[in-house]
Amino acid sequence: MKTILVVDDQKNYLIVLEELLRGEGFEVVTKRSAAEAAEVCRRADVDLLLTDMRMAGMDGIQLLSEVLRIDPDLPVILMTAFATVEKAVEAMKKGAYDYILKPFRNEELLAAIRQAVQVRELRHEHRQLQKERASRAVFESQSPPMREAIRLAEQVAPSATTVLLSGESGTGKEILARALHAMSPRAERFFIPANCAAIPESLLETELFGHQKGAFTGAVAMRKGLFERADGGTLFLDEVSEMTPHLQAKVLRVLQEREFERVGGEQAIRVDVRIIAATNKDLRELVEAGRFREDLFYRLFVFHIHLPSLRERAEDILPLAGHFVRQFAAEMGKPIGGLTPEAQAALAAHRWPGNIRELRNAIERAVVLCAGRLIDERDLPGDVVRPAGGLPPAVDAGKRNGGTLAQVLEQYERQMIVQALARAGGVQARAARELGISRSNFQYRMTRLGLREPSGEGGDPQDRDPAPRDA
Incomplete structure (x- = not known):
């Protein structure tokens, strides 16, 4: 369900718009000031902002600039009864998706909202596709250890099996996780990454599991967690070794029962999420040291892929x-x-x-x-x-x-x-001379080591050395 934040200092407009949008299946959050709306955008997931242009204090143009600093992809539709060409141009230049005149027809507003939400989803899918294309290039390898990692990834990708990726920092664990998602039946759904080491411990629980409105000071609206947002897709838990024992227990429950509660909530939420976890540490050693749950380790260690260093x-x-x-x-x-x-x-x-x-x-x-x-x-x-x-x-x-x-x-x-x-700039004869061996010996070694095809010169004709052949 998509969440729309509606902002207007006139209460009657908020009542009408909330009733209209809820009737169309949207979740609606209403606020009567731009400052309150900006705070919602900082603390909750919003799919579209619908705001009045003229309001006391911060106006719609100022709110537009503020929320786009928080979420550059958030579509914003401005409403006004005081239309001018200059204001419309200013709003579009500053990143507004659309500009609607009051009073408006319901069909006109709903069409603009549906189109804006769809554009947001397409932008996300485009970024996913770009990252997946980049991952394919990064994993073209001549290295036997890397080829083995790729072979394992191709075998496990079509399943829903939990995967644990290990390897030094910077070896491409998230890139491989994205490739696993792209090769899976879940490719049309979201890939959601979560870096357990980068998110403060006090925030990680609400980030993963979400929270109900009023669950704590500052919880001004319900917020879906990453598990819920990844429903039907893949959740990538990077640096999983950094989770506290309390969070390890909650993640274990999701893996076992496929359900959880939001922070401050009582209703169990069922999800269908594939988990890919990653670590640059030895989880077995952490288990032996009592710093990582053994039962969670075995839940994650169903299918292990190690990425070699460069x-x-x-x-x-x-x-x-x-x-x-x-x-x-x-x-x-x-x-x-x-x-x-x-x-x-x-x-x-x-x-x-x-x-x-x-x-x-x-x-x-x-x-x-x-x-x-x-x-x-x-x-x-x-x-x-x-x-x-x-x-x-x-x-x-x-x-x-x-x-x-x-x-x-x-x-x-x-x-x-x-x-x-x-x-040698790719010229085999020059490289052979530098190493003190004949060109034929050099080519034999390249073939034996898998650096060239068994027959033919390999490479483009322009790479061949015009100098006489070695003896």
Whole structure:
């Protein structure tokens, strides 16, 4: 049910509008001042604001500006009996969805409201689609650990099974959660993310479960929680390890019984929500330490997917960097075609403690600074160009993961080949000479490591080296 906030300093108008809109199936909140209406928008979920233009104190134009700072996508329809072209133009320039003259016909008002609510839903769906397209590009991988994570995701996506995603911060857990939602039968419904670490403990309960009007000081209207808003869709609980024991118990009940009560409410609300949880901590260790409920752990651990760090998927660094270059160059309208060999080498050699998020931020910064057609290493952050000492990422990852000598050497060999290709601008013969091996040996190693097709040159003809072949 959509919620409409109606604001007018004339009580009779509020009574008439509330009766009309409730009869059409809307939930209605009425206020007689703009200041009260702004407070409702801060504390409750509103799908549309219908406000009078002329009111004592803050007027409709001022209220429009205030609520769009709170929710930039909120459709606002202004009503007035004192129409002027100048006021109409001012309202539309400041972001109003529509402008209705008093007295109005009910059919005219209802048509404008339905259209505005539909536009809001379409904007949300468009943003979801953009994020899902971006996720597909991020998860195109040559890395065996990442390919395994993708395989598992594709298998579990069509079901309603609860999924637990683990991995370091910045490895793309929310992106994979969005991809799971997009590949599921719930794709037409909402994907709702909730960062349990970012929301203050005192607010997280009402954020997840909602509250009734009057449940506490400041609860000026009923507010649906994220579980309720995600009904029929997917709720992503990021950093689930940060929830208090009290909230862990409430989430466990939803997983077991598919119902809950709003804060201050007594009526059980049933929901059909798929839960995808994520953590960058070891939940088993937290269970053993008594900081995470064992029963909730097993409810979440139905299907586990671990995302490798970017250090563990070194062969994906340059393709990901290329994707981000294209994305940000298009957004900023800059004619940037790629990265210089020096920039590619710097990216390939960096350890990326912040993983994909750090790489994305580094490329965004580089696109901002780039004055030419190719990003150079001087456009990259200083810590990327001058990495700290230590083992090469592939070797370090292999040691930490307890890999055999053969596995560690294979990871390091793959990383050296990828970096040499980057420095050689993709020309295999030059990369082979740098590594001190023949071109045929170089190509054999690329094929064995899955970096090229078993037959053919691989790559575009223009990438081939015009210099004589190696012996």
